[in-house]
Amino acid sequence: MKALVGANLIDGTGAPVVNDTTLLIDGERIVAVGPQAAVELPPNTEIINVKGYTLLPGLIDCHDHLASKGYELSDRWGLTEPVSLQHLRTAKVLEQTLAAGYTCVRDGAWLDVGFKQAVEEGLYPGPRLVLSVAIISPTGGLGDHVCGAGHHKPWGDNPLLPPGVANGVDGVRAKVREMVRVGADVIKFATTGGASSRQGHGPKDIAFGADEVKALITEARALGRKTMCHALGGPGLRMAIEQGAGSIEHGCYLSEDPDLLKMMADQNTFFVPTFEIYEFHSTVSAPHMVERAKALMRVHEESMHQALAAGVKVVPGTDAGGYVHGDNAREIELLVERGMSTMQAIQAATGWAAECVGLQDDIGTLTPGKLADLLVVDGDPVRDIGVLRDQKRFKLVMKGGDDFVNNIAAPALQPVG
Ligand SMILES: [Zn+2]
Structure with a gap:
């Protein structure tokens, strides 16, 4: 066994910091945690001193x-580099993201199951992965790849992955089954356009009918999958919530329909605002994308305030891929900049996020029985949330009891007693 001794503990449940603790790990799981005096160490426990x-x-x-590397269409369509090089870049991103303290990532499309298998086999380091594989939308929706000139690309970034387009109740049910067949852990779908979607399919334009969304969610549930729905505003956002989507991705215009927030709170629908991507789009994307992103920023922030007041769990998602990878904690900082308390933002990124991705029995809080997925930092993120972005301060990143980052002096052995 090994024990982290002396740290100030934030357990991910929203409870206040406990100073001077011990966390005992047996193999990949936590077996005890609490104030130092309350945790007895078995003989020959490896002591890792994390005091302060x-x-x-x-x-x-x-x-x-x-797996995404930019918003340039040629990159998005995989036209500029051989597939092997693209895959190696993606592997590097997995490693970078784990080094950033992210021990679990829910991928919102285009990462295939081979990456997850490689991580689980120990072939390559990366976070635990919850995959959606592709975005399901109708013809002309978010998951349908068309360019401004009218060219159409029927497959996703990887020609071996199923395309996301499905129409009609039967088509949608079959598509859900197809996604599960290629390794989807969660079913991603889109009921509106977005900031980065084609001209003519904007943030409040609806995609799918209620019968299709109902069939999609019913089929996903039958196969034991949660759902995540890209929806920004308007009737498509309402439809997704009314039909019971597991999480609303982006949800920028939620505050325009406050009754939806109550519905989300009642059915425990998570809200993943993804502020980071709009910060990016509002400055550097194509003109129609800049315009859309600027238009929604204030209402988006208001949506978060109202969601929290209504009791909706708001959790961080970066929507990284079009821009830099490995600075995921910027999203946690943005949650704080837009009005969350630092402790609430940490809970959002750990305990609540684990519930959102469906892994709350295994990760998200540092409590006995959970996997030892943890981060040790030199600094106090409750006082300065920016500490979580500063990898120079990272002392330990551990996943399932194994160190990935370890900048701590060599451990001592507890004498046999
Ligand atoms: Zn996304």
């Missing part, structure tokens, strides 16, 4: 695109 540092659960990104 902060210990918190490994961070969770509820919406990433690990």
Whole structure:
């Protein structure tokens, strides 16, 4: 066994910091945690001295695109580089993201199951992965790849992955089954356009009918999958919530329909605002995307305030992929900049996020029985949330009891007693 001794503990449940703790790990799981005096160490426990540092659960990104590298159409369509090189870049992104303290990522499309298998086999380091594989939408929707000139690309970034387009109740049910067949852990779908979607399919334009969304969610549930729905505003957003989507991705215009927030709170629908991507789009994307992103920023922030007031769990998702990878904690900082308390933002990125991605029995809080996915930092993120972005301060990143980052002096052995 091994024990982290002396840290100030943030356990991910929202409870206040406990100073001077011990966390005992047996293999990949936590067996005991609490004030030092309350945790007895078995003989020959490896002691890791983390006195004065902060210990918190490994961070969770509820919406990433690990395999995406930019918004340039030629990159998005995979036209500029051989597939092998693209895959190696993606592997590097997995490693970078784990080094950023992210021990779990829910991928919002285009990462295939081979990456997850490689991580689980220990072939390559990366976060635990919850995959959606592709975005399901109708013809002309978010998952349908068309360019401004009218060219159409029927497959996703990887020609071996199923395309996301499905129409009609039967088509949608079959598509859900197809996604599960290729390894989807969660079913991603889109009921509106977005900031980065084609001209003519904007943030409040609806995609799918209620019968299709109902069939999709019913089929996903039958196969034991949660759902995540890209929806920004208007009737498509309402439809997704009314039909019971597991999480709303982006949800920028939620505050325009406050009754939806109550519905989300009642049915425990998570809200993943993804502020980071709009910060990006509002400055550097194509003109129609800049315009859309600027238009929604204030209402988006208001949506978060109202969601929290209504009791909706708001969790961080970066929507990384179009821009830099490995700075995922910027999203946690943005949650704080837009009005969350630091402790609430940490809970959002750990305990709540684990619930959102469906892994709450195994990760998200540092409590006995959970996997030892954790982060030790030199600094106090409750006082300065920016500490979570500063990898120079990272002392330990551990996943399932194994160190990935370890900048701590060599451990001592507890004498046999
Ligand atoms: Zn996304």
